[in-house]
Amino acid sequence: MKFAYRFSNLFGAVYRQGNLSFSKDGNSVVSPVGNRISVFDLKNNKSETLPVSTTKNITCVGLSPDGNLAILVDEDGAALLVSLITRAVLHHFHFHKPVSSIRFSPDGRKFIVTKENVALMYHAPGKQREFNAFVLDKSYYGPYDETTCIDWTDDSKCFVVGSKDMSTWVFGAERWANLIYYSLGGHKDVIVGCFFEKDSLDLYTVSQDGTLCVWESNTELDGLVLHKRTSQREEEDDEEQRDEGEDGEPRGEVIRGKAEAPKDEGKTKNVRYKQMSKHFFNKEGDFNNLTAAAFHKESHILVTGFASGIFHLHELPEFNLIHSLSISDQRIASVAMNSSGDWIGFGCSGLGQLLVWEWQSESYVFKQQGHFNNMASLAYSPDGQYIVTGGDDGKVKVWNTNSGLCFVTFTEHTSSVTNVTFTSSGFVIVSASLDGTARAYDLHRYRNFRTFTSPRPAQFSSLAVDVSGELVSAGAQDSFEIFIWSMQTGRLLEVLGGHEGPVSCLCFSPVQSILASSSWDRTVRLWDMNDSWQTKETLRLTSDGLSVSYRPDGQELAVATLDGEISFWNPHTATQTGSIVxxxxxxxGRKETDxxxxxxxxxxxxxxxxxxxxxxxxxxxxxxxxxxxxxxxxxxxxxxxxxxxxxxxxxxxxxxxxxxxxxxxxxxxxxxEGAGDGDGVHLSLPGVKRGDMSSxxxxxxxxxxxxxxxxxxxxxxxxxxxxxxxxxLDSSLVFDPYDLDLDVTPASIRKQLRLQEWAAAIVLAFRLNERALTQEVLETVPHKEISVVCGSLPDVYVEKLLGFVAASLERSGHLQFYLTWAQTLLMLHGQKLKNRSGAILPTLQALQKSIQKHFDDLSKLCDFNMYNIRYAVALSKQRGMKRAAEEEGEEEDEEEEEELLSEGMSEASLEDVGVAL
Structure with missing residues (x-):
């Protein structure tokens, strides 16, 4: 149970490929990240990656209208039906071919899947549990090339499909007498988006060359007439059409569209379309293709994204440009709008960017980007609230472990970042890079305040900072030297030579001023920082040293070597204590080219x-x-x-x-095979311009x-x-009972509470090990009795109670209550806990993390309140001074009036003076 770790979250990657989707309330955006999906809560500024994964990268996601279900389809056409409420996989399905798009009907009863040149309509899974959740209803054939996009009418009666053959097809979801299929042309490039107008059959189609066509229908949605079967021959034709596909699956009813429009039946006139207008987007480059589009029906806003990273907002059908903006220099791969039409989500697969833009206020709601190359290293802050990462793109990013979002990015390095670490205070980050510098960053002011360099250019591959935070060391990959700098002055203090190969890893002892360095020369050297920077010991390894790490108490050293072994050493006696093969x-696994x-x-x-x-x-x-x-x-x-x-x-x-x-x-x-649309990572050849396909x-x-x-x-x-x-560790799933017998029940625990036997109730609650019940018991204990209860607790339960308090403090609003518990436990049992410092350390650090989090939140609130109070006091003083000045002015006016009257001036002349004034 101690190592029951489960996948919790995925940081550092916010979007890879596929389509973005907003939740039903419009406050969350669902983004495919590799073979997983992440949900970003924009209101609460949090992210969550679902614990479900497909076998390959996800290419399209379909969300049900009620927001409870999602269908994830990967590159091969394998699909998962996932509940967004329970985060569980409900059904597996395989479409056998790559799927280009998937879309639920607005009423939630059907969904359309497009693959190759066919659109398949399935019955959506309902509330009844079925053996096969996906039942094929109809297959629609019409386009000659691959299908690209789908849209439904608001009443789920019809849908439209765009294709790479430059045609758009309108199909009836039911057997309508006056609309079986209808084909629209008018474009000279691939159809990127097709959208129905609100409560209408009128259409907008957008193609890759930046052309918008507006189509008007001669029939309203209410004018669609259901088809009545007139002969037995039609039923026989349908039976013939219900054949099996290439993969042996029943294809349901098959509807085959033809180039010419179907003939009118009897008095019923077929639905006809007429092109009302044609508009062109401004081209700003030879390769500025339109790559993504989204349309909000209520506000008539069309958003289009281009290969150059520019997006346009137009109001339809007049095609009025609201505004255009460049958000990136890479291709916009996906565009989505939320239900209210206020927020627009953009995904750029080239940089791994996810942006949410509020177009009315012209501001970012959400802006995240991961490392667009490999991540090289990470480090936790001492309180566990933050993680810093360095990547091959030369960026240093800091992530909040609670929200899963990056809140600051440092871009000072000009080459790959090889190592990052926090100082013991937690407010300074140090990074080493192949550009020949190590840099220190301040987390208060978010700036690079120190840059450490070597006399001769060197590529730094390893980094370590001592416990006091005063010494910074970096190991060179090419000169085999270790450089020591002072954090205070930034000066180079010493260059340690002795290794005969690249220095692979550095680590300072947590308790002494001793530096351990592993190298490819098959040695680990221990350097004494207090005694003239001399080599204290040299540990001989069986193979090249790749990584070295000190135990938290500094009494043991672990070294990983090239032959796949981990060896353990006593740093005081320089003897090996054990090894693991x-x-x-x-x-x-086996590579494809091996x-x-x-x-x-x-x-x-x-x-x-x-x-x-x-x-x-x-x-x-x-x-x-x-x-x-x-x-x-x-x-x-x-x-x-x-x-x-x-x-x-x-x-x-x-x-x-x-x-x-x-x-x-x-x-x-x-x-x-050259560079495809989304296969793998693109590497442009040196010197090629943007848009050149030589990659x-x-x-x-x-x-x-x-x-x-x-x-x-x-x-x-x-x-x-x-x-x-x-x-x-997911505490809600881990059940680890101890000292459990038949008498330990919730009823007996509550009986102890009624008898005011607080210590006995706490012991029984910990034996039963139910979180909600333990919290109820703890919060029932009167504030005055806490010290008495803590003093009478058995030693074995002190550590468990302290761990529970640390976990509860992070989520609870009863700050003073839980802080009193923590303070009392530490004061009464401090000496006993000190003897078990190794085991109790994680609990104390969890407690520190919770207290630091509340301290940060409250200090911000207090500072804001103090500012408001000062502002109110200053404002009241200003008004008081103004009022005093006005009263003084009134007194002067009265004195002037009395002087004029005393000189014998009449009322009329007094009025004249007033007018003149």
Whole structure:
């Protein structure tokens, strides 16, 4: 139960490809991220990644109108029906071919899926539980090329499908006598969007070359007439049409559209369309294709996104430009509007950007971007509230662990960031880069206040900051030296030489001023910072050292080497205390281009990142594999393995080669097919201009570049090819009873409360281990009795109560009450807890995190209130002075009047003086 970590959230990637969708209330945006989907709550500024994943990257998402269900379809056409309420997978389905778009009808009873040149209409899953949730109703054939987009009429009677063959087809969802199908032309490029007008059959179609066509129908929605069967022959024709598809699936009723319009039947006139107008968007470049479009029916607003990163807002049908803006220099891949029409969501797959724009106030509601290259490293802040990451794009980003969002990005580095870390205060971040600099950032003012450089240019591959935060060290990849700087002055204090290979990792002891450095020269050196920067010990390894980590108490050292082993050393005696052979636990997958098997390939793999748990009893290890392992240090055994990804869109995921991809000329993966629309990562050749198709693409390989336990021990994070994955203990799912017998029931606990036996009630509640009941017991205890209850608690329950208080304090509004519990427990049992400092450390850090969070929130509120009070006082003083000045002026006027009257002037002359004044 101690290692029951579950996938919690995905940071660092907000959008990859596919279509964006807004929730029913319009306050959340659903974004596909690789083979998962993330929900961003824009009102509460939080993000959540659902614990469901497809086998490959998601290409389209369909949300039901009530917002309860979502259909996720991946690159191969495999679909998942997911409940957005319970976050569970309800049904698996396979469409057997890549799906271009999916859309529910407004009444929620049907949904349309387009694949290749056919539109398939399915019955949407209802409230009744069915064996097959997707029942095919009709198949619609019309376009000659792939279909691209769908839209429904407001009453779910008809739908329209756009295609790559430049045609748009209107189909009836029921068997209408006057509308079976209708084909529209008029465009010279691929149809990007097709939209019905509100409560009408009138249409707008938008094509890739920036053309908008406005179509008017001669029939209202009420004018659609249901088809009546006139002969047995028609029923026989329908039976003939209900054949089976290529994949053996029944295709339901098949409707085949033809180029010419269907003939009128009897007196019923068929629906006809007429092109009312044609508009063209301003072209601002040779390759400025229109790539995405969305239409809000109530406000008649059309949003169009272009390949140059520009978007336009037009009011239809007049085609009035409201405004246009450039939000990126990359292609806008997806556009969506929320239900009220106020917010517009944009997704840019090239940069991994997700933006939500409020067009009326012309301001960003939400703006997030992940690292658009690989993440290299991460570090937790001392209180566990923040995570900092560095990437190959040269950016340093800081993420809030509660909201999952990035709140500051530092872009001072000009090359890949290789390592990042926090100082012990938690307010300074230090990063090292291949550009030859290490930089320190201030989290109060969000600025780069120190830049550390070496006398000769060097590429820094490792970084460490000592416990006091005074010394910054970085290891060079090319000169094999270690540089030591002063944080206060920024001066270079010492250059440590001695290694005969690149320095791979640095780590300061948590309790002493000793630096451990591992290198490719098969040694780990311990440097004494107090004694003339001399080498204190040299530890000889069996292979190249890749990573080194100190235990939190500083009494042990773990080193990962190139031969896949983790060795443990006593830093005081320089003796090896144990080792773990972890090569067999990595289980490397086979790459598509590999000539050797996965089993042989795994022999050359190793762990590249190590991290001790908060209590020092176990070690977390990851490397060039999709697995992360937790080992027990004392027993030297594997405790648990986590498979961080099941996404087959990455390379090195499958153990065996797919024989279907093998040809007589070799693997299909070795054949370069050029750059597709969304396959892999694009690498432009040097010197090419934007829009040039001379680019290569590759499949990213799954790997773990860095791992860290949170200071509280409740979670751990890993930077992977997918992004920043966070795994945490879900306390609501973990049931770990101890000392449980038949007498421990909720009724007996409440009986103890009525008898005012507070300590006994708390002990029984912890035995039953139900969170809600424990909280009820704790909050029933009177404020005055807390010290007495804490004093009479058995030692075994003190630590558990302190952990419960730390967890409750983070979510509860009863701050003083829970702070009193925490203070009393620490004051009365401080000495006993100190003796078990290793085990109690995660609990204390969780308590510190909760207190710091409330302190930050309250200090902001208090500062704001103090400012308001000062403002009100200043305003009242100003008004008082104004009033005093007015009264003084009135007194002067009265004196003047008395003087004039005393001189014998008449009332008339007095009035004249007043007018003149």
């Amino acid at each position: 972890g090569r067999h636990d990595l289980q490397m 000539k050797i098997t996965a089993k042989q390939s795994a022999k050359g793999k190793s762990f590249t990142s190590l991290c001790y748990s908060a209590d020092g009893e176990s070690v977390l290890a990851g490397g060039q594999s999709k697995f992360v392992c937790i080992y027990n240090v004392k027993e030297q055994i594997l405790l648990k393995k986590f498979e961080i990804s099941c996404n087959l869109s990455f390379d090195a995921m499958e153990e065996f080669l797919d024989r279907r991809k093998m040809t007589e000329f070799g693997s299909l993966a070795l054949v370069d 290569r693409h590759f499949k990213p390989e799954i790997r773990v570049s860095s791992l860290r336990f949170s200071p509280t021990g409740r979670s751990w994070a890993a930077t992977t090819t997918e992004g920043l994955l966070v795994y945490s």
